[in-house]
Amino acid sequence: MSVLVVGSVAIDTVETPYGSAQAILGGSAVYFSLAASLFAPVRLVGVVGEDFPAEFRQVFRGRPICTAGLVVAPGKTFRWQGRYEGQMNQAETRRVQLNVFENFRPEVPAAYRDTPFVFLANGSPGTQLYVRRQVPGARFVMADTMDLWIETQREELLALMRNVDGLILNDNEARLLSSKDNVLKAARWVCSQGPRCCVIKKAEHGAVLAMDGAVFVLPAYPTEEVVEPTGAGDSFAGGLMGYAASCGDHLTPSALQTAMAWGTVTASFTIEGFGTSRLAAATRADLDARLKAYLRMTHLPAR
């Protein structure tokens, strides 16, 4: 089954304590697509400006990613500039130029409207809901969000939550949204507001899933060399949704938990290189080997 993603396509500039990269390909929809396409066909809806370098499209070659929904609009591509310090847990945004992304009103192409799995990457809840209404028959719709929308568009976000199957967000965002210090309580609170499941990302500390009344916890893949973490969250979501789509329509909590393990190992590639470089080079065989290692490092032997 296919996965549809609606999100940003960006030109990023990132600095870390160990190096920097100027004007490289980025954006939530890009990381998500590269990750999800390791498991299932992906349909991408996004917007770039006239300055978007043709060579950036090469990254989609050889992957089952349809970019017929990637619109070129008059103006410049969304640009983001960020910096990581210390343990590189969190990006400090240095500059944002929304450009063509600012007034992007995503239209899902007619041929995409039957996509069963849909990921609404981080964006304003109003825009996410606008997209959601274009895919009324979707089997599983997951939305990402961020502190900005929680603080400025809470009502719209709550309305969106009533119309999706899952919400994915990081631990600080979950606390902010739910007014609960405890992430499990936060996850359960999210589920009480509409979505069947809530996935809370805790970066190097793993992830939590609340679904159908049950809770699951997963550690992150233990990575020794974090090169540059941009896109890890969207890669995690991409691996998760891609695997879920590859399972078909029977999405049990156990299947979603396994999907999170795939998301975890997918994201572990992303952070090993600048931008999309390592993720784009990863193969399904690489993922299989790493999942095996992850299970070995996390599996508790039966007593």
Next chain:
Amino acid sequence: MSVLVVGSVAIDTVETPYGSAQAILGGSAVYFSLAASLFAPVRLVGVVGEDFPAEFRQVFRGRPICTAGLVVAPGKTFRWQGRYEGQMNQAETRRVQLNVFENFRPEVPAAYRDTPFVFLANGSPGTQLYVRRQVPGARFVMADTMDLWIETQREELLALMRNVDGLILNDNEARLLSSKDNVLKAARWVCSQGPRCCVIKKAEHGAVLAMDGAVFVLPAYPTEEVVEPTGAGDSFAGGLMGYAASCGDHLTPSALQTAMAWGTVTASFTIEGFGTSRLAAATRADLDARLKAYLRMTHLPAR
């Protein structure tokens, strides 16, 4: 097989955002003993002052904990006062009165010197090494440490590390000790300095084990109601060492990983009540049920 613990016995006063408790039983050796005794017989070496309330000893009743090594010295019992805020991740120490603990020179009773499993709870590395030398035939000796010793007695700590089988410490301490931001690198670095294994505690984010060249990661037990977290680390170590002792002498990485899961569920009881109240009331049946729940929430189904 038995477990010997040498550490503090204290009178604690703790404040949390949700309540406080004055002059309750505490101390690393107390939490460790209560935890380990759920799995194996425990021998406790420590010191209290003449003011130590007789009723505090009741907590050991009904558990296989020998307190023949608990000395009463002239003076007052070690007192600690701490406060937790927000997510209660870390205690803020408000006041410490070392009292009789200050010049405590632990002597392991002759009858304890053959104990196969030994836990050197947090203390000065010099004192820990002094104890270590009294149990030369021990099969598995684990030491805890803290930032104070890393900063002020580094050489003594490194000497201790060359004489123990395992070092257990929290993530910030591991980074400080190893000068490595990445906890896996930090754990491997510790192992390069002598110990066969290094356990890094990450509080609500779980724990990491490096042993014999391999690495394992475990999430914490997902607790929704954290009442008061004092003693969680020592309870984790107690469950870990108690289970390891109950396995006998064949301590493989896989057995230690399972031991960490038992430590995890043991500590999950400690944080559900003030002081030792919840841990002291826990039974092995409680632990069994919680381990089962933990495995259910963390186990990844086979593909």
